[in-house]
Amino acid sequence: MLACRQLSKTYRTERGDVDAVVELDLEVEAGCYAAIIGRSGSGKSSLMAMIGGLSRPSGGTVTIDGTDIWRLGDDALARFRNGRIGFVFQFASLLPTLRLVDNVALPAMLGGARSSASTYDKASALLARMGLRDRVDAYPSEVSAGEQRRAAIARALINDPVLLLADEPTSDLDEQTEIEIMDELMGVNRELGTTLVLVTHNLALAEQAEQIVHIANGVLVA
Amino acid sequence: MRGLLANLALQNLGRRKARTLLLIAAVAVGSGALFAGATLMSSIERSMAVGFTRMGADLMVVPDGALTNITAALLTVEPTDLVLDADLVDKASLTSVGRSAPQKIARVEHSGIGSHHDSVDLIGFDPARDFTIQPWLVEKLNRGLQAGDVILGAGRDAPLGSQLLIFGKPHVVYGRLGRTGVGTHERGVFMASATLEALAGAIQGYGKPMPVLQPGKVTGFLIELAPGATSLQARFAILSTLQGVKVVSGDTTLSGIRQGLTSLLDGILVLMIVMLASTALMVSVLFSAIVTERRGELGLLKAIGARRAQVLGMMMVEAMLATGIGGALGVALGVLVMRLYERSLVYNLDRLGVPFVWDDLARTVAFAAGAVVLSVLVGALGVLYPAWRASRRDAYDLVRGEA
Numbered sequence: 001m002l003a004c005r006q007l008s009k010t011y012r013t014e015r016g017d018v019d020a021v022v023e024l025d026l027e028v029e030a031g032c033y034a035a036i037i038g039r040s041g042s043g044k045s046s047l048m049a050m051i052g053g054l055s056r057p058s059g060g061t062v063t064i065d066g067t068d069i070w071r072l073g074d075d076a077l078a079r080f081r082n083g084r085i086g087f088v089f090q091f092a093s094l095l096p097t098l099r100l101v102d103n104v105a106l107p108a109m110l111g112g113a114r115s116s117a118s119t120y121d122k123a124s125a126l127l128a129r130m131g132l133r134d135r136v137d138a139y140p141s142e143v144s145a146g147e148q149r150r151a152a153i154a155r156a157l158i159n160d161p162v163l164l165l166a167d168e169p170t171s172d173l174d175e176q177t178e179i180e181i182m183d184e185l186m187g188v189n190r191e192l193g194t195t196l197v198l199v200t201h202n203l204a205l206a207e208q209a210e211q212i213v214h215i216a217n218g219v220l221v222a
Numbered sequence: 223m224r225g226l227l228a229n230l231a232l233q234n235l236g237r238r239k240a241r242t243l244l245l246i247a248a249v250a251v252g253s254g255a256l257f258a259g260a261t262l263m264s265s266i267e268r269s270m271a272v273g274f275t276r277m278g279a280d281l282m283v284v285p286d287g288a289l290t291n292i293t294a295a296l297l298t299v300e301p302t303d304l305v306l307d308a309d310l311v312d313k314a315s316l317t318s319v320g321r322s323a324p325q326k327i328a329r330v331e332h333s334g335i336g337s338h339h340d341s342v343d344l345i346g347f348d349p350a351r352d353f354t355i356q357p358w359l360v361e362k363l364n365r366g367l368q369a370g371d372v373i374l375g376a377g378r379d380a381p382l383g384s385q386l387l388i389f390g391k392p393h394v395v396y397g398r399l400g401r402t403g404v405g406t407h408e409r410g411v412f413m414a415s416a417t418l419e420a421l422a423g424a425i426q427g428y429g430k431p432m433p434v435l436q437p438g439k440v441t442g443f444l445i446e447l448a449p450g451a452t453s454l455q456a457r458f459a460i461l462s463t464l465q466g467v468k469v470v471s472g473d474t475t476l477s478g479i480r481q482g483l484t485s486l487l488d489g490i491l492v493l494m495i496v497m498l499a500s501t502a503l504m505v506s507v508l509f510s511a512i513v514t515e516r517r518g519e520l521g522l523l524k525a526i527g528a529r530r531a532q533v534l535g536m537m538m539v540e541a542m543l544a545t546g547i548g549g550a551l552g553v554a555l556g557v558l559v560m561r562l563y564e565r566s567l568v569y570n571l572d573r574l575g576v577p578f579v580w581d582d583l584a585r586t587v588a589f590a591a592g593a594v595v596l597s598v599l600v601g602a603l604g605v606l607y608p609a610w611r612a613s614r615r616d617a618y619d620l621v622r623g624e625a
Contacts, residue, residue: 046618054525055618075529082527089621093522097233102226107526109226155526 001030001195002051002163007060009046009218020046022218023060028211030162033189033196035209043218044199045167051197052165053081065162082111086156086194088185090168093152094140100127101136104155111159119158126154130184146177153184157192164188167199182208227532231540234516245508246548249597252501253552257593258559259494261586263487268579278354279323279444280453282470283311283460288442290470297354297407298345299442301329305433306467308440314463318451323351324440326415327406332428334387335378335411343410344388346418354444355399355412362397369417371396377408389424393417415440498600505604509541513608520612521620530613537612541605542598549597553590 004026011018020043028034038044049055051062053069062069069080087093094103104123108114114122127136130150135143143151149169156164166185170178182205189196198209206212214221235242279296285304311322326346333342347355349367359373363382367373372386372393380386386393393413401408422435434441447456457469513520520533528536568578581589612620 049616049618052525053617054521054621055616075531078524078527078529081525087525089522089525091518093621095230095519095522097230097237098226106226106523110523110527110529110532159527 001032001065002026002028002197003061003063004047004051005061005063007047007050007062008058009043009050009055010058020218021050021057021215024215024218024220026213026220028195028197030195031189031193032211033186033209034198034211034213035206036197036199036213036215037201037203037206038215038221039201042215044201044215046218047215048165048167048197048199051163052085052087053077079111082107083113083159084162086159086161086164088149088152088156088164088166088169090171094148094155096140099137099139100132100143100151103140103151104158107155108158113159123154123158126157127151130154144177146173146180149173149177149181150184153181153188157188157194160192162195164194164196165199166196168201169198170200170202170205178205227536228539228543231536231543234540235544241508242544245505245544246551248504249501249545249548249600250552250555252497252600253549253593253597254555254559255552256494256498256596257553257556257589258563259490260589260592261556261560261581262563263490264581264585264589265579267487268581280447280471281445281456281460282442283322283445283464283467284442284470286466286468288468290468296444296470297358298343298410299325299327299444300406301327301343302441303433304441305436305439306442308438310464310467311443311445311460314460316456316459316463318448318456318459319445320448320451321351321353321446323353323444324348324415325442325444326418326434326439327410327441328418328425328432328434330389330425330428333389343406344418344421345406345410345412346415347412349414353446355407358399358407359397360400363394367396367414368394369414369420370394371413371417373397373399373412375399375408375410375412376401378411389421389428391421391424498596502600502604505541505545505601506607509537509605510608513537513612517612517615517620521615521617521622524613524617525621533613534606534609537605537609538602541601541609543601545601545604546594546598549594552597553593556590556593 004024007021007024007026008019009021011020024047036044036047046055050057053062057070064084067080069077072080094100095106098106101120101123104126105119108119108122109116124136127133130153132143132147132150132154135147140148140151152169164185169185170181173181185196185198186208188194198205200206282290282296282299283306284290284299285302285306288300288302288304290300308324311319311324324347328344329341330344331339331341333344335342345355349356355373361382362373370393372388373396374380376399380395382395382397384395386395388411399407399412419435419437422432425432425435433439445456447453453471457471460467460469523533523536580586
């Protein structure tokens with residue numbers, strides 16, 4: 001389902017080039033829950049950004065469901081991200097001027113495939129699934145960090161993605177909320193069959209994954 | 223989708239109210255200055271068109287040998303038996319000559335105007351080329367000048383639209399001129415050259431034939447200099463090109479004022495264009511800062527599938543909304559400025575008898591619409607580069623907030 005071949009990322013800095021990911025090969029089966037672990041600066045977020053079509057690799061390929069995503073043009077890649085990949089970031093990633101329901105509906109509205117009414121129905125249903133039925137009309141600043149993260153998961157699911165990428169989605173949450181958020185993510189993986197790739201430095205979370213990818217200095221360790 | 227992005231753009235403007243209000247205020251000042259400036263400039267130009275032509279011509283070309291005793295403004299030629307060809311100046315194509323207005327004048331008695339032996343100057347002119355008679359019209363019928371119409375100098379009295387018999391032929395009083403202090407002008411009876419030529423037979427029945435009444439013949443030409451040309455240059459060019467003519471100069475001070483004020487208006491126009499460009503630069507700098515501040519959000523939008531055009535469009539809608547509102551407020555500001563102008567300077571000019579002609583409503587509305595459209599364009603151009611740069615960046619760089 002997901003295949004990376006000879007994937008590399010080099011950042012050019014004033015002090016010279018920095019290799020974040022070096023000729024990395026990786027495969028993740030459809031419906032699998034994979035965890036990418038490593039210390040800070042190991043290159044795991046750079047790897048996820050390349051997998052998600054957010055950061056152009058310096059070399060190598062990323063293939064999702066048979067599509068070599070970095071061979072797509074800008075607009076085609078944007079459409080691919082919109083329709084096939086869901087993102088949950090490590091920060092509160094909701095647009096502050098939109099209500100939760102607008103935030104969740106936004107990717108579908110950007111894609112333009114569905115009518116506004118059905119998009120909003122689905123957005124409300126997803127928020128309800130995440131336990132936010134009564135917070136649909138609230139603005140991000142009016143809900144807790146945990147609720148914001150749940151809304152972000154709902155947004156990631158609005159276009160029925162085949163791949164859900166979560167980049168340290170619980171790093172700034174308390175332990176109880178972290179458990180709840182992880183339950184939601186794994187529930188999506190189990191119940192909807194969505195492939196889940198989680199980037200974390202929390203070994204306890206990684207141990208629940210079916211596949212663990214350990215990176216150090218941009219290189220696959222195990 | 224457009225509604226959601228427009229809503230997002232509107233909400234973004236509301237997030238930093240002070241900054242948005244300052245941007246709107248800056249654009250409003252620019253737009254107001256542009257609108258008021260353009261309207262006033264256009265009005266001043268129109269007023270100049272009236273006011274300066276009222277000052278008369280720069281030069282007068284008459285037959286060599288014609289007696290001239292002109293000390294005031296050059297508004298009409300003087301009666302003489304000598305004539306020139308009507309196309310004489312046109313055929314010469316002199317670059318120092320801007321406009322030329324041919325006139326023919328016949329001093330007659332027994333015309334039926336005034337007492338029996340009063341001499342009357344009948345002055346024929348080309349309405350399409352005239353610039354010294356019609357600007358002095360202070361009242362006229364609500365239609366264009368037609369064959370058989372006459373315009374009376376300020377020293378003659380007859381109601382508008384009334385019938386006036388000249389050598390027994392009926393004419394309609396079309397309009398009346400203001401006071402000029404120039405005798406010929408104040409006592410004259412003006413008409414289109416063709417109307418005067420139609421009287422030739424009747425006039426000759428009372429005296430000797432007048433060559434000037436023949437078609438294709440004129441008494442002389444009133445000349446306006448081309449922009450930048452001097453009286454001396456034009457005089458030299460005319461005398462060296464045309465045979466059998468004499469050139470009479472008007473007041474050179476008036477020519478200087480006319481040309482100087484035209485240059486001043488051109489300078490104001492350049493200043494307005496510079497001001498507009500600086501506003502566009504300011505908007506660009508401001509939106510560069512806004513884009514930098516919001517790169518995380520823009521990155522997020524790209525991550526969830528916003529295409530480059532959508533990111534670009536959202537930023538442009540935001541900028542165009544702000545500058546458009548500023549532009550509209552600027553028009554209101556401009557109207558206030560013009561009201562103040564009207565109550566002060568225009569009022570005083572009016573009291574002094576100096577004409578100030580406001581632009582008509584349609585042109586003023588067009589200037590207002592133009593100011594708003596230009597403000598919107600300034601916003602679009604100002605945001606274009608920073609938004610285009612942001613739209614080209616990798617979503618991940620934007621999400622991480624990298625500069």
